[in-house]
Amino acid sequence: MTTLTQTSPPQTPRSGSAVGRALGHFIRARETGILLAVLLVIVVTTVKNPSFVFSSDGWRDLLLTPSILVLVAVGQAMVIITRSVDLSVGSVLGLTAYLTGRLFIDIPGIPMIVVFLAGIVFGGLLGLINGALVAFAKVPALVITLGTLYAYRGINVVWAGSNRINASDMPKDFLALGTGQFLSIPLLTIIALVVLIAAGWYMKNTRGGREFYAIGSDPAAAGLYGLRVVRRLLIAFVASGALAGLAGVLYAARYGTVNSQAGSGWELDAVGAAVIGGVAIFGGSGTVWGAAIGAVLLLTINRALPILGVPDFWQRAVVGALIIGAIVLDRVLSLRQSKRLLEAREDSK
Amino acid sequence: MLFHNLGKGKARAGAVAAIAVTVALIATGCASDGDSGSTDSAGGDSSNLSITFLPKNLGNPYFDTSDKGGEKAIESFGGTYQEVGPAEASPDAQVSYINTATTQGVGALVVSANDPTAICDALNEARDAGVKVVTFDSDTDADCRDIFINQADAEGIAKVQVDLIADQIGGSGEVAILSASANATNQNAWIEQMKTYAASEYPDITIVDTVYGDDDDQTSFDKTAALLQSHPDLKGIISPTTVGIAAAARYLQTSEYKGKVALTGLGTPNQMRDYVEDGTVTSFALWNPADLGYLAAFAAKALIEGTITGAEGDTFDAGDLGEYTVGADNTVLLGDPFVFDKDNIGDFDF
Numbered sequence: 001m002t003t004l005t006q007t008s009p010p011q012t013p014r015s016g017s018a019v020g021r022a023l024g025h026f027i028r029a030r031e032t033g034i035l036l037a038v039l040l041v042i043v044v045t046t047v048k049n050p051s052f053v054f055s056s057d058g059w060r061d062l063l064l065t066p067s068i069l070v071l072v073a074v075g076q077a078m079v080i081i082t083r084s085v086d087l088s089v090g091s092v093l094g095l096t097a098y099l100t101g102r103l104f105i106d107i108p109g110i111p112m113i114v115v116f117l118a119g120i121v122f123g124g125l126l127g128l129i130n131g132a133l134v135a136f137a138k139v140p141a142l143v144i145t146l147g148t149l150y151a152y153r154g155i156n157v158v159w160a161g162s163n164r165i166n167a168s169d170m171p172k173d174f175l176a177l178g179t180g181q182f183l184s185i186p187l188l189t190i191i192a193l194v195v196l197i198a199a200g201w202y203m204k205n206t207r208g209g210r211e212f213y214a215i216g217s218d219p220a221a222a223g224l225y226g227l228r229v230v231r232r233l234l235i236a237f238v239a240s241g242a243l244a245g246l247a248g249v250l251y252a253a254r255y256g257t258v259n260s261q262a263g264s265g266w267e268l269d270a271v272g273a274a275v276i277g278g279v280a281i282f283g284g285s286g287t288v289w290g291a292a293i294g295a296v297l298l299l300t301i302n303r304a305l306p307i308l309g310v311p312d313f314w315q316r317a318v319v320g321a322l323i324i325g326a327i328v329l330d331r332v333l334s335l336r337q338s339k340r341l342l343e344a345r346e347d348s349k
Numbered sequence: 350m351l352f353h354n355l356g357k358g359k360a361r362a363g364a365v366a367a368i369a370v371t372v373a374l375i376a377t378g379c380a381s382d383g384d385s386g387s388t389d390s391a392g393g394d395s396s397n398l399s400i401t402f403l404p405k406n407l408g409n410p411y412f413d414t415s416d417k418g419g420e421k422a423i424e425s426f427g428g429t430y431q432e433v434g435p436a437e438a439s440p441d442a443q444v445s446y447i448n449t450a451t452t453q454g455v456g457a458l459v460v461s462a463n464d465p466t467a468i469c470d471a472l473n474e475a476r477d478a479g480v481k482v483v484t485f486d487s488d489t490d491a492d493c494r495d496i497f498i499n500q501a502d503a504e505g506i507a508k509v510q511v512d513l514i515a516d517q518i519g520g521s522g523e524v525a526i527l528s529a530s531a532n533a534t535n536q537n538a539w540i541e542q543m544k545t546y547a548a549s550e551y552p553d554i555t556i557v558d559t560v561y562g563d564d565d566d567q568t569s570f571d572k573t574a575a576l577l578q579s580h581p582d583l584k585g586i587i588s589p590t591t592v593g594i595a596a597a598a599r600y601l602q603t604s605e606y607k608g609k610v611a612l613t614g615l616g617t618p619n620q621m622r623d624y625v626e627d628g629t630v631t632s633f634a635l636w637n638p639a640d641l642g643y644l645a646a647f648a649a650k651a652l653i654e655g656t657i658t659g660a661e662g663d664t665f666d667a668g669d670l671g672e673y674t675v676g677a678d679n680t681v682l683l684g685d686p687f688v689f690d691k692d693n694i695g696d697f698d699f
Binding site for chain 2: 049051052055056057058061065153154157160161163164166167168178179251255256257258259260261262264302303306307309313
């Protein structure tokens with residue numbers, strides 16, 4: 001499979017200007033369709049109920065709700081692009097969220113930045129365990145991370161037991177971070193955007209980033225070519241774990257209560273977001289931008305459906321239909337793409 | 350990697366080792382810590398005071414408190430206390446724990462049911478083996494247990510919550526309900542009663558919506574946000590579940606609706622302390638879960654010793670709580686719900 005960012009074939013619009021090329025590229029990008037879907041959902045819901053966007057809570061929640069999932073989905077996309085999958089992210093998130101609360105309780109007056117670093121490092125370590133098992137033992141990631149999903153959750157249940165972190169256990173400043181805004185943009189959204197831009201730049205423009213795609217497209221060829229497959233896999237899993245760790249810290253700040261089940265089911269949201277956003281489940285294709293937009297679409301639809309009057313029970317079915325639709329679309333596009341490439345080769349003979 | 354081929358030799362050995370490690374992690378991680386219960390005495394013995402508490406799930410502060418009450422009672426009469434339970438409150442998750450307790454031959458099982466019918470067969474097998482079955486907090490069908498300890502009757506719970514919200518919104522306006530899961534036995538019964546009671550006592554109050562937060566912080570939080578947006582004229586929210594009311598309070602605390610939309614329901618003082626002190630929540634209700642567990646343990650003792658059979662009119666002694674009488678449908682009622690507010694919340698710590 002080829003990467004979509006690289007695919008803009010020679011038939012770019014006649015306007016030779018950089019702006020024109022960028023525009024043409026944007027229109028054909030796989031992510032554009034998803035972005036349009038997000039905008040459509042927002043417009044339709046806002047027409048039905050203007051407070052969806054035009055109230056201070058509505059605007060804040062619109063940006064805030066997807067922010068934490070965006071972080072997890074970006075990490076997930078990096079792993080899926082290397083033809084792996086990380087099912088343990090929900091459990092990693094839960095463990096770091098609980099760790100966050102425990103740090104505030106056990107070490108009164110601990111600086112926030114230390115808690116953030118602790119969450120990221122701890123998440124990264126859990127990711128390293130996944131990566132090492134996958135890369136060195138050569139066991140499919142699906143199996144390894146399914147195992148660590150339960151193992152990490154089990155550790156969480158043993159550790160937390162019946163204890164719960166309550167809002168009153170954490171400092172007010174930290175909780176304010178969960179809902180605070182800067183120029184009407186929530187702080188969590190700013191954090192997610194910074195991470196997204198950094199990851200997007202790394203995946204598109206650096207040698208390391210491109211090697212993720214190469215490994216995902218054809219692992220054997222990547223190995224024969226001399227790419228350091230093991231190292232890239234470790235980096236992908238550590239990134240995914242660290243981002244889930246950061247998400248765990250932010251989860252504690254936003255929701256204010258953490259018990260041993262925090263974050264369960266998030267792994268499916270994260271994989272779903274990546275797939276909806278055009279990251280091919282077989283690796284080698286897609287962007288972290290797509291995964292992020294997929295996360296926004298998933299959670300915005302979740303919030304829009306009750307406002308549109310769709311009953312609770314149908315909402316999950318809609319999400320399921322979205323994921324299947326995205327996969328079918330992906331398949332159709334890749335078939336068309338390979339056909340077009342074949343034709344291009346015939347023509348050039 | 351998802352679809353990579355396994356290598357030969359060394360890689361395969363590594364794979365086996367990895368699986369072994371994973372399995373070991375799962376086994377140690379997920380094992381419940383209550384496997385030290387007595388396995389010696391046979392079931393049905395009137396001196397076998399080994400009592401196992403099986404809450405809906407572990408990691409729930411409510412059941413932590415109730416089970417501690419049970420432990421205190423069991424220690425006071427010299428029995429053996431054990432607590433086991435699933436990590437998640439799914440309908441059939443309790444079955445394997447019931448079967449284990451049956452095999453261990455415990456004297457009595459004290460269960461809060463995740464589903465009224467899903468665990469019935471397992472409970473009846475336990476009873477056939479001589480284990481007494483006490484349900485508390487959330488009942489099963491009446492023919493699969495010996496006795497049910499009711500924290501408060503549905504009518505009393507429904508009444509106190511509707512009265513609280515009516516008082517806070519001035520007796521008229523739109524009210525919504527944020528419940529636990531859609532198939533939770535007790536929440537559904539209370540919601541029915543609340544609707545009936547509100548319709549007869551407060552004709553100006555309309556219950557416009559019922560949403561389900563699945564007793565999950567994040568889901569309940571997001572459902573609260575959706576409620577407030579989809580019902581701009583909403584004046585109050587009732588959340589008859591401890592997880593739901595805390596999540597809803599957390600959302601209200603930082604939203605533009607703080608002080609404008611009233612919130613009440615069933616909550617625990619520790620979870621709600623912040624929100625009551627800063628005025629997000631005026632008052633909420635609950636019984637004392639520790640008393641509930643305490644009473645359940647004494648009922649189990651009376652059943653094991655044969656002083657009661659669970660029939661209507663039976664009376665038994667419940668230690669510090671005094672004497673209780675079994676009512677209709679083999680049910681024992683703990684008492685009236687208790688209302689917590691700014692003035693008294695400081696007196697409680699659970």
